[in-house]
Amino acid sequence: MATIETEELPKAVLHEHLDGGLRVETVLEIADEVGYRDLPSYDIDELRTWFHQGRSGSLERYLEPFVHTIAVMQTQDAISRIAYESARDLAEDGVAYAEIRFAPSLNMAGGLTREAVLEAAHDGYQRGMASGDITIGGTIVCAMRQDKDSAEVARAAAASMHVGVIGFDLAGPEAGFPADDHLEACLIVREAGLGLTIHGGEGDGAHSMWRAIALCGAMRIGHGVHVADDTDFDGTEISHLGPFARSVRDHRVPLEVAISSNIHTSSYASPEVHPFGALYRNGFNVSINTDNRLMSGVTVSSEYALASESFGLSLDDLERITVNAIEAGFGDYRERSRIIDDVVRPAYAAAGVQ
Numbered sequence: 170m171a172t173i174e175t176e177e178l179p180k181a182v183l184h185e186h187l188d189g190g191l192r193v194e195t196v197l198e199i200a201d202e203v204g205y206r207d208l209p210s211y212d213i214d215e216l217r218t219w220f221h222q223g224r225s226g227s228l229e230r231y232l233e234p235f236v237h238t239i240a241v242m243q244t245q246d247a248i249s250r251i252a253y254e255s256a257r258d259l260a261e262d263g264v265a266y267a268e269i270r271f272a273p274s275l276n277m278a279g280g281l282t283r284e285a286v287l288e289a290a291h292d293g294y295q296r297g298m299a300s301g302d303i304t305i306g307g308t309i310v311c312a313m314r315q316d317k318d319s320a321e322v323a324r325a326a327a328a329s330m331h332v333g334v335i336g337f338d339l340a341g342p343e344a345g346f347p348a349d350d351h352l353e354a355c356l357i358v359r360e361a362g363l364g365l366t367i368h369g370g371e372g373d374g375a376h377s378m379w380r381a382i383a384l385c386g387a388m389r390i391g392h393g394v395h396v397a398d399d400t401d402f403d404g405t406e407i408s409h410l411g412p413f414a415r416s417v418r419d420h421r422v423p424l425e426v427a428i429s430s431n432i433h434t435s436s437y438a439s440p441e442v443h444p445f446g447a448l449y450r451n452g453f454n455v456s457i458n459t460d461n462r463l464m465s466g467v468t469v470s471s472e473y474a475l476a477s478e479s480f481g482l483s484l485d486d487l488e489r490i491t492v493n494a495i496e497a498g499f500g501d502y503r504e505r506s507r508i509i510d511d512v513v514r515p516a517y518a519a520a521g522v523q
């Protein structure tokens with residue numbers, strides 16, 4: 170099969186962390202501006218290499234760089250700049266629709282309120298979208314599951330819908346921190362009409378996804394790859410679905426899969442044994458996501474290419490995955506429909522999909 174030029178195709182990303190996608194130049198420039206002295210290097214190439222060493226295969230090492238990216242995201246100017254650059258970098262990569270998430274509680278060390286943090290991100294996205302080549306569907310507000318402030322975060326998210334907040338997420342360590350510990354937060358955001366996605370089935374098993382879906386009402390699942398635990402998966406194919414896996418498939422629960430990130434945090438040794446391909450072939454609603462472009466050293470195009478090469482996906486498959494992702498979005502439905510009809514379909518048709 171010929172290699173697919175994924176850079177040229179319109180793509181969608183639903184699971185992308187703002188604090189995991191900074192430009193290395195920007196980390197250095199803001200660190201200089203705000204007097205942050207704790208970066209592991211002030212040489213751009215060395216620092217880039219250091220960030221990418223998060224790919225070493227331990228979750229701890231993967232998470233270490235966030236201390237530094239978050240340290241340079243403590244003013245409205247910095248957050249707006251980073252949101253702007255994120256939108257531009259995704260647009261340059263051919264992304265037509267993106268939803269970006271982060272935890273505003275981590276951006277308050279400089280005295281900002283959560284609402285001011287979310288307003289700054291919105292300002293950056295608006296500027297990044299001005300040329301019309303990308304739609305940032307909005308911000309997904311994360312609460313950290315190891316922290317106790319999820320209800321407060323949920324209230325800030327609900328109060329910030331006028332500045333582009335479209336959803337809520339529980340992020341952070343999964344094992345030992347069940348989603349339903351944050352039931353109040355989930356009820357607040359659902360009552361407000363926000364979308365609810367929860368990291369699950371990443372660092373813990375299918376039972377953690379079940380709690381997120383059945384107990385908290387999650388509409389999508391971040392990662393969700395351990396749904397394969399409730400199947401007979403031999404590393405290549407799924408031969409039998411358990412009742413939970415069947416419900417996830419048949420109810421079309423969108424799974425925001427990030428293949429490289431899973432490999433870098435040690436869930437899987439290589440793409441060949443990752444369940445993405447088998448889940449897709451069995452009809453699960455999987456999308457292709459970056460999670461953290463900086464720490465994983467990936468782009469949306471490179472993740473599309475990795476999925477295509479590892480699992481033999483055709484152009485037709487990539488189109489279907491892109492459309493499914495945009496349909497699973499939390500942003501304005503009319504705008505998402507426009508992107509599918511006017512951007513995605515024509516471009517894939519021109520590239521050879523019949």
Ligand SMILES: [Zn+2]
Binds near residue numbers: 184186340368391460
């Ligand atoms: Zn994530």
